[in-house]
Amino acid sequence: MMFLRYAVYRFFTMLLTLWVVSILVFAIINLPPGDYLSNQIAELRATGQAEGVAKAEFLRTEYALDRPLWEQYLIWVGFSPGPNGFSGLIQGDFGWSFEFDRPVGEIVGDALWLTVLVNLAAVLFVYLIALPLGVLAAAKSETWVDYTAGFVGYLGLATPNFLLALILFYYGHKYFNLPIGGLMDPVYEGQPMSWPKVKSILLHMIVPTFVIGTSGAAAMMQRLRANMLDELSKPYVETAKAKGLAPAKLLAKYPLRMAFNPFVADIGNLLPAMVSGSVLVSVVLGLQTIGPYLLAALKSQDQFLAAFVLMFVALLTLIGTMISDMLLVLLDPRIRYGGRGA
Amino acid sequence: MSIQPDNRFVDTEPWIDDADISAPERAEMDAPGWLLTWRKFRRHKLALVSGVFLLLCYLMLPVAGFIAPYTPNERSADYLYAPPQSINLWHEGSFVGPYVYPVTAKADLVNFRWTYTTDETRPMPLEFFCEGDEYNLFGVIPSDTHLVCAPDGATLFLWGSDRLGRDVFSRILYGAQLSLTVGIIGITVSFLLGITFGAMAGYFGGKTDWIINRAIEILRSLPELPLWLALSAAVPSNWGPVAVFFIISIILGILDWPGLARAVRSKFLSLREEEYVKAAEMMGARPARVIRRHLLPNFMSHLIASATLSIPAMILGETALSFLGLGLRAPAVSWGVMLNDAQNLASIEIYWWTAIPMLPIVVVVLAFNFLGDGLRASLDPYKS
Numbered sequence: 001m002m003f004l005r006y007a008v009y010r011f012f013t014m015l016l017t018l019w020v021v022s023i024l025v026f027a028i029i030n031l032p033p034g035d036y037l038s039n040q041i042a043e044l045r046a047t048g049q050a051e052g053v054a055k056a057e058f059l060r061t062e063y064a065l066d067r068p069l070w071e072q073y074l075i076w077v078g079f080s081p082g083p084n085g086f087s088g089l090i091q092g093d094f095g096w097s098f099e100f101d102r103p104v105g106e107i108v109g110d111a112l113w114l115t116v117l118v119n120l121a122a123v124l125f126v127y128l129i130a131l132p133l134g135v136l137a138a139a140k141s142e143t144w145v146d147y148t149a150g151f152v153g154y155l156g157l158a159t160p161n162f163l164l165a166l167i168l169f170y171y172g173h174k175y176f177n178l179p180i181g182g183l184m185d186p187v188y189e190g191q192p193m194s195w196p197k198v199k200s201i202l203l204h205m206i207v208p209t210f211v212i213g214t215s216g217a218a219a220m221m222q223r224l225r226a227n228m229l230d231e232l233s234k235p236y237v238e239t240a241k242a243k244g245l246a247p248a249k250l251l252a253k254y255p256l257r258m259a260f261n262p263f264v265a266d267i268g269n270l271l272p273a274m275v276s277g278s279v280l281v282s283v284v285l286g287l288q289t290i291g292p293y294l295l296a297a298l299k300s301q302d303q304f305l306a307a308f309v310l311m312f313v314a315l316l317t318l319i320g321t322m323i324s325d326m327l328l329v330l331l332d333p334r335i336r337y338g339g340r341g342a
Numbered sequence: 343m344s345i346q347p348d349n350r351f352v353d354t355e356p357w358i359d360d361a362d363i364s365a366p367e368r369a370e371m372d373a374p375g376w377l378l379t380w381r382k383f384r385r386h387k388l389a390l391v392s393g394v395f396l397l398l399c400y401l402m403l404p405v406a407g408f409i410a411p412y413t414p415n416e417r418s419a420d421y422l423y424a425p426p427q428s429i430n431l432w433h434e435g436s437f438v439g440p441y442v443y444p445v446t447a448k449a450d451l452v453n454f455r456w457t458y459t460t461d462e463t464r465p466m467p468l469e470f471f472c473e474g475d476e477y478n479l480f481g482v483i484p485s486d487t488h489l490v491c492a493p494d495g496a497t498l499f500l501w502g503s504d505r506l507g508r509d510v511f512s513r514i515l516y517g518a519q520l521s522l523t524v525g526i527i528g529i530t531v532s533f534l535l536g537i538t539f540g541a542m543a544g545y546f547g548g549k550t551d552w553i554i555n556r557a558i559e560i561l562r563s564l565p566e567l568p569l570w571l572a573l574s575a576a577v578p579s580n581w582g583p584v585a586v587f588f589i590i591s592i593i594l595g596i597l598d599w600p601g602l603a604r605a606v607r608s609k610f611l612s613l614r615e616e617e618y619v620k621a622a623e624m625m626g627a628r629p630a631r632v633i634r635r636h637l638l639p640n641f642m643s644h645l646i647a648s649a650t651l652s653i654p655a656m657i658l659g660e661t662a663l664s665f666l667g668l669g670l671r672a673p674a675v676s677w678g679v680m681l682n683d684a685q686n687l688a689s690i691e692i693y694w695w696t697a698i699p700m701l702p703i704v705v706v707v708l709a710f711n712f713l714g715d716g717l718r719a720s721l722d723p724y725k726s
Contacts, residue, residue: 017560021560021564024564028576029572031576032575033578154708158704158711160665160700161662163697163700166697170691272562276568277567279565280567280662284685294568295666295668298575299668301575310568310569313565313568321563
């Protein structure tokens with residue numbers, strides 16, 4: 001019951017955070033002077049295309065862009081009704097993309113799922129790599145295993161993601177015949193899910209997953225190693241050793257459990273970095289996630305599209321952090337429910 | 343040391359009665375904090391080497407124009423995508439001094455690329471302290487003396503030339519001026535914001551603490567890069583490169599402060615209960631004075647160590663932004679701008695030297711990491 005209450009509490013704080021984020025996103029999007037439609041109208045006027053101007057003017061009133069900013073915000077989120085049935089984010093109407101001349105929801109549709117998929121794969125990759133390597137590095141600390149793991153970790157932290165992506169793509173294609181670019185074979189684009197399509201997506205995800213996950217895995221490995229070393233120097237480990245517990249069992253039974261908490265809690269730090277990384281890597285590798293849309297929208301001030309992508313990315317991280325917080329409470333009974341003071 | 347007949351050990355050294363037996367330990371104990379830190383730091387060889395390397399890098403910045411054989415936007419139209427050249431000392435068994443071989447370009451119209459042939463019969467010695475294109479020493483003194491230049495009729499492309507025939511090596515040196523200072527400016531902004539907000543939250547507590555804490559939580563839960571992208575997209579494109587550069591570094595700093603503020607806050611929460619803080623308050627010191635004179639000096643060194651660790655993220659951030667075309671733009675030269683040119687697979691496969699700017703990035707980021715780790719370890723008084 002306590003857990004349920006905590007979950008509800010955590011959910012509402014997330015909603016509150018999301019609301020603040022929406023204000024932030026809206027402000028940032030409206031920061032640059034001018035907007036897509038006025039630029040377009042000015043351009044059309046200059047070239048003397050009257051019918052285009054009429055369409056742009058229509059879009060502008062349709063999406064309430066001629067109102068004051070605070071009203072635009074309320075309408076965009078859906079707190080107040082927009083003109084002619086534009087109902088806002090909350091009711092699932094994400095607005096119109098002026099750049100692509102289609103509704104935002106239609107453009108990003110597939111990309112949303114692929115974004116979630118790529119990030120999920122990267123998180124899994126981080127845990128699969130960081131957990132064994134971190135434990136191994138701590139157990140065999142100050143041996144060549146530790147130094148190699150440390151060196152690889154540092155290198156992973158220091159290499160810019162996008163470069164790693166390019167290099168891995170090149171060599172992956174050259175030596176392992178991995179496909180270049182995209183998240184699936186172009187043949188399957190727009191096709192319904194089928195077994196060959198799934199296989200194609202999996203094959204295409206190898207390099208992106210690796211690239212997005214590497215820096216996160218490196219950071220997490222180092223932290224796990226430090227935690228494990230702290231635990232290993234405690235007296236109870238000595239006692240267990242003296243009583244003749246097998247090394248592997250000794251390691252798994254107590255210190256690993258203790259070192260595991262920060263490991264779960266850390267996802268709150270890890271996730272924002274990974275989602276950022278995936279946006280960048282998607283642009284470089286041409287993955288069909290929302291990364292490339294964000295870049296295009298930001299460059300042309302396509303405000304509804306850009307704002308929606310930013311909101312979605314923030315939502316993704318917020319949900320991830322919330323889940324990690326709840327897992328942590330389930331894992332560690334010492335952590336108190338209900339935030340501070342409760 | 344001698345052994346007496348009854349098996350006792352006796353020191354043969356004469357006994358000095360008035361010697362202060364605690365003398366050697368005293369000197370150790372009276373040593374100032376920085377000396378103790380330095381002694382510990384010296385033992386971290388990797389951190390020491392990294393520190394020296396970074397120091398040299400930053401000292402190089404104002405005189406980059408002197409060291410670089412070319413200026414960053416100087417084009418050699420006859421040498422597009424020229425491969426790296428080596429500097430040799432001996433020619434056919436005799437010592438010539440540092441020299442290069444002249445190369446000539448030929449358009450390969452079958453494969454549609456430039457091929458270069460090296461004329462290995464004519465060694466051409468390099469010129470030193472010679473005149474070249476004009477640049478500004480320390481950013482202000484106009485000068486045209488270069489440490490080393492190509493001899494007449496030959497080129498000196500140590501790391502090859504790029505798409506427009508510009509020297510990659512020189513551009514990396516010039517690029518360092520922006521790429522390395524981005525981190526410093528960004529960290530200054532982040533430091534100021536982080537300390538101010540963190541100190542306010544920790545010292546005053548209550549409502550201030552709550553508001554600042556929520557702000558930190560929100561900023562930390564947001565993915566950085568999309569925000570960087572959005573903010574840099576907001577920079578008007580008609581601004582000059584210098585203005586863009588400053589704005590970009592400030593943006594990087596604005597989004598980095600929450601981590602620092604959290605560390606400051608948690609320190610303050612425990613330190614503000616100390617007696618000396620109470621004493622200072624009772625003597626009528628204002629909060630600003632208590633924070634600056636009594637609290638901050640306590641862990642300034644730790645903050646500096648953690649700042650060292652967040653500089654790499656900013657350098658990588660600038661690189662990523664410029665790489666995507668949202669950060670610095672040509673004619674400004676930074677490592678990210680250079681890599682923007684190397685964005686395609688062709689430049690990795692055929693013209694691999696255009697991707698060389700990644701080397702300094704990796705090396706500098708590694709150096710900052712090692713230095714930061716070393717600093718942190720040696721500043722920890724509980725670790726020997």
